[in-house]
Amino acid sequence: MSLRGGAAVVGVAESDLGEVGGGFTPLDLIGQATSRALEDAGLEKEDVDGLFSASAYYHMPTLSVGEYLGIRPRYSDATNMGGSSFVSHLFHAASAIEAGLCEVALIAYGSTQRSASGRLVSGSEALPYEAPYEPRYPVSAYALAASRHMYEYGTTREQLAEVAVAAREWAKLNPKAFMRDDLSVEDVIGSRMVSSPLSVLDCCLVTDGGGAALVTSAERARDLARPPVYLLGAGEAHWHRNISQMPDLTTSAAAESGPRAYEMAGLGPSDMDVVVLYDAFTINTVLFLEDLGFCEKGEGGPFVSGGRISPGGKLVVNTNGGGLSYNHPGMYGLLLIVEAVRQLRGECGERQVADANTALVHGNGGVLSSQVTAILGSEEAL
């Protein structure tokens, strides 16, 4: 049995983003996003019978979300593997729908990390074999990966900076992007060093924000308000939790999650009209383009250079401006889905990709730890 095309995303929304101001809770943002996503789909709260959430704030997130929203699910999944969790929830929701365990799934997330503290809120525990060396979590882990990629493949800081510049060029086309002013490679390289070789502009934003996505069966999706965006394929993989346990710092488990998703979809990298990658740090985009087959291992640096992933470039990557320039509310995975769905529904205004029928969404969690790939498609791609 394949999940291909059996379920569809029928409603998506962001909560208020950026800096929402003191006093709002993550649940308030989840409430906003859910209300908007229901309206988008033309569904009622009472229709929701499956609930999916992950959080750094709530120890039992689906319980907290269900209580706040007044939803009593018959299927509840609080899988937490970091920022990729929500792409995983999409995969799991499609599985549950296919199995008849729920019919309308709500995936929801919210964070007020910027208004509350200005810092990443993380429930991550320190490994006793790493803690004495005081790596800054999570940036130092990504910095270690970048250092190794530079050593093995000659990747440069300029090439990493190109990722941030491309994200910013896309963000300029997105009215909801948090950072929209000009950015050059020199600006990135000259910015404050955080954990070498990554400077502050190699790192994602710290913003407030949340999102919601509604998933239902393909059959029911066809009767709803918006054009269905079908889940064509999905795959997940994780090989480690702590960076010192990552087998090869230049190859992530996306090298497995990607092929699993492609196989289910019956599609490959060259078939993707839109690519939405979890860019917590500039090195992520380089690694994931390689691991997901858009270029050879080690060629990610040259591949992202010269505007090739900027608007008008060779490959359409992170049209919303990404975690680097759009918004990154602690865990970013749900907002990847929102952007892919909007591109496939043709709602992206200035940044809309012409004739977009397929989108690859790739979530990352922990310290390059969990990798989840989903391939979405329009009716035409079914």
Next chain:
Amino acid sequence: LGERGDEGVGVAEGVTAAGAPAEIYRSYLREGKLGFQRCRGCRSAVFYPRVLCPVCGSVSLAWEESGGRGTVYATTAVYHRDHEPHNVVLVDLEEGFRMMSRIEDVPAEEVEVGMSVAFDVREEDGEPVAVFVPVTETGER
């Protein structure tokens, strides 16, 4: 140490007899030694210490003392607003395991991938911590 190694930590009574993996690791460090585990089943070097081999699943793990020679696999300098950066590395030990550590006696930004290093111990807040120092290829510090 040989005696302790023979006991292993793999079976229930072994755990009881030899102690928790983290405790054994620390006891090596207190004696100025770097301990790691070797799987009796598949011969994989195992680090961090556990009660089963993450490669083959065997519960028969023997403790060994590392020669302490390794190579920097990856490095980063962590910056601070009010003091000099500190270094964090992953070191590949000659016995075939990798660990996080830091390189002493060299400015944080001058640590390079591929650098030859040797194990040393520092005491911090009353606890022994495994660190490394640069060595020449012939092993001189």
